[in-house]
Amino acid sequence: MSTIKIWAVVPAAGVGRRLGAVIPKQYLDLAGRPVIEWTLDTFLADARISGVRVALGPEDGFWSATAYANHPKVRRVAGGAERCHSVLNALDDLAAEADLADWVLVHDAARPCLRQADLDRLITALADDPVGGILGVPVRDTMKGANPDGRIRATIDRAALWHAFTPQMFRLGALRDALRAAINAGDLVTDDASAMELSGLSPRLIEGHADNIKITRAEDLPLARFYLDMQARSC
Numbered sequence: 254m255s256t257i258k259i260w261a262v263v264p265a266a267g268v269g270r271r272l273g274a275v276i277p278k279q280y281l282d283l284a285g286r287p288v289i290e291w292t293l294d295t296f297l298a299d300a301r302i303s304g305v306r307v308a309l310g311p312e313d314g315f316w317s318a319t320a321y322a323n324h325p326k327v328r329r330v331a332g333g334a335e336r337c338h339s340v341l342n343a344l345d346d347l348a349a350e351a352d353l354a355d356w357v358l359v360h361d362a363a364r365p366c367l368r369q370a371d372l373d374r375l376i377t378a379l380a381d382d383p384v385g386g387i388l389g390v391p392v393r394d395t396m397k398g399a400n401p402d403g404r405i406r407a408t409i410d411r412a413a414l415w416h417a418f419t420p421q422m423f424r425l426g427a428l429r430d431a432l433r434a435a436i437n438a439g440d441l442v443t444d445d446a447s448a449m450e451l452s453g454l455s456p457r458l459i460e461g462h463a464d465n466i467k468i469t470r471a472e473d474l475p476l477a478r479f480y481l482d483m484q485a486r487s488c
Contacts, residue, residue, distance in 0.1 A: 258303040258355045259376065260347055260425070261296045264339035265289060265362035266310040266332025278468050279362040280315040284478050288468060291365030291481065293321050295372055296358070303355075306347055307362075308332040308339035335441045337432055337448070344429040353426030356385070359445050360420040363468040366480045367420070371461035375422055378459050385423035386457030387446050388465065389415040415458055418465050421445040423456070 265279045279289040289307075296302045305327045309316050313332075321327050330346045332339040340359055347357070356379075360367065371388055379386050392414040398406040423431075423445060431448040435441075442448045446456045464480040466473060 258351060259301050259358065260351055260355060261302050261305040261358045261360060261420070262308070262340055262343040262347070263289070263292065263296075263305060263360055263362050264308045264332065264336050264343070265316075266308055266313070266339045267336070267362070277313075277315065280319075281468070281474060283365060283468075283474060284481060287315070287319055288365050288477075289316075289362050290320050291477075292360065292362055292367070293327070295367050295369055296360070297321065297324065297326060299369070299372065301376065302326070302358075303351075304328065304347075306330050306343040308343045336444075337436055337442050340445060341429065341432045341436065344425060344432070347425060348429065351425055353424070353429075355425045356422055357425050357428060358420040358422050359428075361467055364419055364465055365468070366464050366466055366477055366484070368462055368465065368484060371465060372420065374461065375420060375459050379422050379457065382457055384449065384454045384456055385421070385427075386459055387421040387444070388418040388461040389458050390418070390460060390463050391415050416463075417444055417446065418461055418467075419444070421456070423449060427452075427454075 267277060280287045283291055296305055307327060308330050310332045316322055330343050333342055375388050392411040396409040396411045396414060398409050400406045421444060428445055431452040435448040435451050440451060449456050466477060468474060468477055
């Protein structure tokens with residue numbers, strides 16, 4: 254029986270419309286380096302990760318200037334119109350090299366503050382899980398449901414609510430099948446766990462740290478820099 258390996262997939266074909274920047278958010282400067290370099294650091298520093306697929310848009314002219322463009326463990330693959338297409342393209346490429354039973358960690362390119370401790374916790378907790386799971390944190394704020402006119406419809410019980418983060422960790426074959434089925438059904442899922450849920454499975458929630466933020470707005474960049482600085486000081 255072959256040894257189960259762990260791979261990483263980083264969808265990075267987005268253009269960051271909500272940020273309103275000319276440069277895609279994964280290439281914005283964060284403490285002197287592109288955001289995506291910080292994102293890849295954690296995976297490439299982990300000996301358990303056999304390789305990384307980075308899904309990029311066809312017109313991407315920024316990747317070649319990054320520190321990891323020619324890294325032996327990193328391969329560029331074609332991104333798609335939506336995140337789910339990019340991830341599926343990466344999984345199809347990976348399937349030519351990896352076993353379908355191998356684990357895949359899918360992580361947002363714009364989440365540069367992933368802690369090594371959280372990655373360790375996720376991998377350890379899910380090593381023998383039949384489905385897989387995701388990093389997240391329980392919701393702490395009061396949650397409101399809104400009407401179309403922007404007024405409150407209801408207060409939602411937060412006891413069972415979580416913020417879904419990445420990485421999200423699933424078996425290569427199962428995730429590829431789930432994503433393909435979702436896309437074929439017209440469900441352009443925004444995270445990988447959603448595809449698994451649509452296939453009838455219940456991914457596990459693993460609590461991480463709230464500083465694993467996704468950069469979507471301009472004010473997130475200084476916050477990410479603060480978190481990275483605090484993490485470095487605590488090492």
